[in-house]
Amino acid sequence: MSFNNHNYLLIFSLCILYVESADPSAQLCNQNSNTTNPEITKNIDSILTTLVQATSKSGYIITSSGSGKSQVFGLAQCRQDVPNEECSTCVQTAAKEIKTICPDRVDARIWYEYCWIRYNTENFLGQVDTGYGTFYYNVENVTDPKTFNNALGTLMSRINKLASAPGNKGNAKDQTKLSDFVTLYALSQCTQDLSQLSCQQCLAIAVGNFPTYCDRKKGCRIIYSSCYVRYELYPFYFPLDKTLALQSSLMTNYLSVIKNP
Structure with missing residues (x-):
């Protein structure tokens, strides 16, 4: 990752993430x-x-x-x-x-x-806001990055289109099998005040951070004021087996990056 852009303040912290945390993301x-x-x-x-x-x-x-x-x-x-x-x-x-x-x-x-x-006090409704963001990425790398990145790109492209489609309320989730034993799960979400085009724009910006912050990582989430994307190698969205999800995510180390305009 490059840290030469002085327009952003980057803050790193090592943390333990749980499926149902009482603390804000x-x-x-x-x-x-x-x-x-x-x-x-x-x-x-x-x-x-x-x-x-x-x-x-x-x-x-x-x-x-x-x-x-x-x-x-x-x-x-x-x-x-x-x-x-x-x-x-x-x-x-x-x-x-x-x-x-x-x-x-x-x-x-x-x-x-x-x-x-x-x-x-300023009217932000209906406007894409990606000026401030918080990014989490798993410190562990996948073993086959080329296959993983190809599958991730295809999955995110599919659910981003679904999320921005009329009637889906800015939300989509899906999964894809990487092997007989490994499944990749992903979710995209826009705030519902955004138009279809604005939702697409926000999600594209969010996923565009993957190569910089999440390359080869087993899990990642990008949080903006107008949209949110996340992928993991364990089930994290509903309906889910909470026991399985908790066992898969406990004691997994993530790094966080806070980006301020």
Whole structure:
């Protein structure tokens, strides 16, 4: 990997990832978005209440609260494969944590494995946002990178097209057999406010990071504000055998890279 691009701040951390982690996968508290305006704070609280209530029922919502310079825009979404109960639990946790992690910020975002929440006084809805990203990659390499990369490229191309297709709510998942004993699993997800073309654009940018950050790696996830892609050599999306998934992922070392514009 090259680290000569000074436009990005790269932060590395060695961590243990679990299938159902209580910690956020990523978070952003814009340091340039402090506010002491009580009206904005009130609108943020209103947004979070609405996001939790609506997302727990439907899995997705975009909304706004207030008007003028105090108006706040919000989005919450669960991964489309996640059952309602897990979705509801996730968004409740996210709404609570984002206020704790990002106090007095008008631009705040938090991602968990099953859901994510975002709000801002600037209208971000319908716009592709890949300025901030968090990337995780497995430190272990595959044994046959050429075969693996070919299979991964074909799989990601297929599910990215499905995710951006009308009626699929920006979501697609699939798997492919690499051998009799090894299966590759992948998932793509856009925020549902994006158009078909914008979803395609975001996913293409996300997958475009694979050669740089995830080349030959057994697992990888790219988290942007507008989309998310992930692949693993174990089942991680629903419906799944939780015992099998947990056994496959426990004590697997990942490195994380945080990219700030």
